[in-house]
């Protein structure tokens with residue numbers, strides 16, 4: 604198999620470091636690797652696949668003298684908005700973890716368990732969805748195909764690691780009794796903050812609108828009725844979501860469980876009599892999405908309640924991005940896409 608050259612943009616960040624870990628675990632066929640971050644980190648080193656790499660500064664010309672096949676970006680939306688098109692213009696396929704390109708009609712928004720063939724339509728940039736959207740659609744897609752979803756109500760309980768290193772530090776400092784805040788507008792220790800990303804004029808946050816619009820795009824149905832409330836909770840790793848779903852068609856609850864259990868990337872943990880249900884502490888460092896508390900919503904003709912948990916930095920970010928890279932390489936190798 605041919606070997607490919609890869610670049611990581613934002614290599615020193617929480618997700619960037621996880622990219623390296625997941626690339627190594629999944630043993631992608633890689634030869635050269637280039638690690639980019641800001642001028643603050645340039646010259647420092649990071650270890651990857653047993654080798655030490657010097658971090659390079661991301662600049663407008665940094666891709667010029669290098670043969671790079673794939674670049675994984677996780678350095679924030681403004682960096683992606685500026686540098687992803689520069690990389691793409693050099694023939695590099697960018698897989699972008701920021702929100703910059705997700706809702707662009709020309710950019711595929713991909714969860715490999717759900718819509719891998721969208722990758723075939725790429726024009727140089729492929730977007731990785733928001734962490735809370737990814738774990739939701741892995742579970743909702745097989746149910747939508749079978750029972751046709753009419754309406755979704757999302758309520759999330761999101762870990763501080765989703766807000767980057769400073770979010771993590773706000774919880775750690777709070778536990779130690781320190782009151783300085785680096786990221787959140789309020790203390791997160793012993794608290795819940797119903798505010799993730801900026802507020803919009805319609806009263807929703809950007810995070811809530813991302814969940815709504817990205818779910819519609821990935822499931823390929825812009826008529827889906829969706830509402831969302833997203834909340835930051837004092838958990839380090841792992842997002843939890845209560846998802847209420849209303850279907851067009853009727854369903855048998857045991858069959859619905861089977862549909863979930865037999866779908867890729869999902870583990871059903873649903874034995875409440877033994878206190879068994881998904882929880883963030885058990886999802887940490889796992890690539891699967893966990894679903895439990897599966898029960899009929901008797902307040903509507905055909906509805907179900909689900910509790911969905913995943914590691915937001917792995918399946919919600921790094922793992923999904925690396926899975927997209929793996930699919931891309933598979934399509935190059937089997938001739939479905941030309942390199």
Ligand code: A2P
Pocket residue numbers: 612613614615616617618619639640641642643644645661677678679682767768769
């Ligand atoms: P650096 O460490 O040099 O600041 P996180 O989301 O965990 O805060 O990580 C953000 C990542 O994005 C880091 O690797 C950070 O690099 C990188 N980054 C932030 N701003 C820039 C920029 N203007 N140019 C290049 N990389 C950037």
